[in-house]
Amino acid sequence: MSIKAKLTTFDATMIVVSLIIGIGIFRTPAMVAAAAKTPTLFYAAWGLGGLVSLIGALTFAEIGGRFAKPGSYYKVVAESYGSGLAFMLNWTNVVILNGAGAAGVALIGAEYLTPVLFPGAAPTVLRVEITAVALILGLLAINYLGIKTGAWAQNVLSVLKVAMIGVLAAAAFLSQKVPEGPSALPLDRPWFFALGVAFIYVFYAYGGYQNTINFGADVRDARRNVPRAVFFGILVVLACYLTINAAYVKVLGVPGIAAAKLVAAETARATLGGTGHLVVSLAIFLSAMGFLNVTLMQIPRVYYSMAEDRTLPAVFRKVNSRTQTQEFGLLFLGAIILVSIFLLRQFENIVNYVMFLDTITLAIVSSSVFVLRRKARVAGEAYDGYRVPLYPVLPLVFIAVMLAVAGNVLATQTREALYGAVFFAVGFPVFLLMRRVSRRGDDGPPAA
Numbered sequence: 001m002s003i004k005a006k007l008t009t010f011d012a013t014m015i016v017v018s019l020i021i022g023i024g025i026f027r028t029p030a031m032v033a034a035a036a037k038t039p040t041l042f043y044a045a046w047g048l049g050g051l052v053s054l055i056g057a058l059t060f061a062e063i064g065g066r067f068a069k070p071g072s073y074y075k076v077v078a079e080s081y082g083s084g085l086a087f088m089l090n091w092t093n094v095v096i097l098n099g100a101g102a103a104g105v106a107l108i109g110a111e112y113l114t115p116v117l118f119p120g121a122a123p124t125v126l127r128v129e130i131t132a133v134a135l136i137l138g139l140l141a142i143n144y145l146g147i148k149t150g151a152w153a154q155n156v157l158s159v160l161k162v163a164m165i166g167v168l169a170a171a172a173f174l175s176q177k178v179p180e181g182p183s184a185l186p187l188d189r190p191w192f193f194a195l196g197v198a199f200i201y202v203f204y205a206y207g208g209y210q211n212t213i214n215f216g217a218d219v220r221d222a223r224r225n226v227p228r229a230v231f232f233g234i235l236v237v238l239a240c241y242l243t244i245n246a247a248y249v250k251v252l253g254v255p256g257i258a259a260a261k262l263v264a265a266e267t268a269r270a271t272l273g274g275t276g277h278l279v280v281s282l283a284i285f286l287s288a289m290g291f292l293n294v295t296l297m298q299i300p301r302v303y304y305s306m307a308e309d310r311t312l313p314a315v316f317r318k319v320n321s322r323t324q325t326q327e328f329g330l331l332f333l334g335a336i337i338l339v340s341i342f343l344l345r346q347f348e349n350i351v352n353y354v355m356f357l358d359t360i361t362l363a364i365v366s367s368s369v370f371v372l373r374r375k376a377r378v379a380g381e382a383y384d385g386y387r388v389p390l391y392p393v394l395p396l397v398f399i400a401v402m403l404a405v406a407g408n409v410l411a412t413q414t415r416e417a418l419y420g421a422v423f424f425a426v427g428f429p430v431f432l433l434m435r436r437v438s439r440r441g442d443d444g445p446p447a448a
Helices: 008-020 026-034 041-064 072-081 083-117 125-144 146-172 191-206 208-214 220-258 265-310 328-345 347-366 368-379 393-412 414-441
Strands: none
Touching: 008 026, 008 072, 008 146, 008 208, 008 220, 008 265, 026 041, 026 125, 026 191, 026 220, 026 265, 041 072, 041 191, 041 208, 041 347, 041 368, 041 393, 072 083, 072 208, 072 265, 072 347, 083 125, 083 146, 083 265, 083 328, 083 347, 083 368, 083 414, 125 146, 125 328, 125 347, 146 220, 191 347, 191 393, 208 220, 208 265, 208 347, 265 328, 265 368, 347 368, 347 414, 393 414
């Protein structure tokens, strides 16, 4: 069963916003501040990180325009570099990056929601985990109803999260509250090393836009509208991130941000009192819901592409003709996230596992723009869609930065990075096994 295009440009733009603005901007500023130490390096990390992410978004906008197919994050690598590498990258993508990453977001959303549900009670690990499980089950039910139902929920959640970021920032700038104590922490390492460590967490917060290309078959006139959605979506996110981080510094200062586990809630408490803390906690919970919802929407499309290529069993490409839901794939992804909730309890560890794999994957997938252009030139194909400006300089800059961040993770969190590398390598024997199993159950040729 093929996938039918049902999503509008606005739907796709809101998908980009929620793919990026999950929970990271409410949690990772503390890690960035702890690494950067000074306001100058803190702002530099977010500003330069935003610029590099914009370059990456422009690169993926061209990939999405040239390659408007379902699950393109797999398919474009398979056609550029072979199914083996595509499987290994997406094996890490769909299990670690989105399983563990979504689990981390669910846990943080539950951390904010648990005190609201159980006022006066300590947010124990078990209570937070149970709340996170309930969130995932609720979103699974919504997405099981269909792609348009999931998109409608996505639009509401995306608009709400952007509005609440604006409310929190406005409250901070209008407040008379100023940080107490020193404006910076002692810089105990060279500034460039501190900035490099800060980038690890900044790029975690900015990541996600690349997955928009997985909706190539869902978006109407995808060749034109996917690039537009990526461009407008990343601009919205840049405005939100730079504004809210300036608000955090204005109220808490860099030392205060570094010491605050839940920085958005601390900012709200300082500017709006107890009521503000409650409101922002609910808003952050809804932001987490938005990210989790879009994850449940897009990852099954990767399963679809992998099943078309016969690197997953055919059951993964089954689509309900009425709802456009991949029911088996959706439930499979939900199971991965639920298991990850109980296996990975520390958000910082999840970030370290994710970033080493994610930056390498981003570098490889973004490099496919060179292959796509070369193939089009050799075949004499005309392409009148979006092209990344200053080609090939901008894609090369993006790839170089991603590899540098991966090297930084390897140098500073060696154990976690090596675990990620081992998991990536395990993907090859799994690929051989899945290809054998899938071909045994499907005698037809793989999709082109």
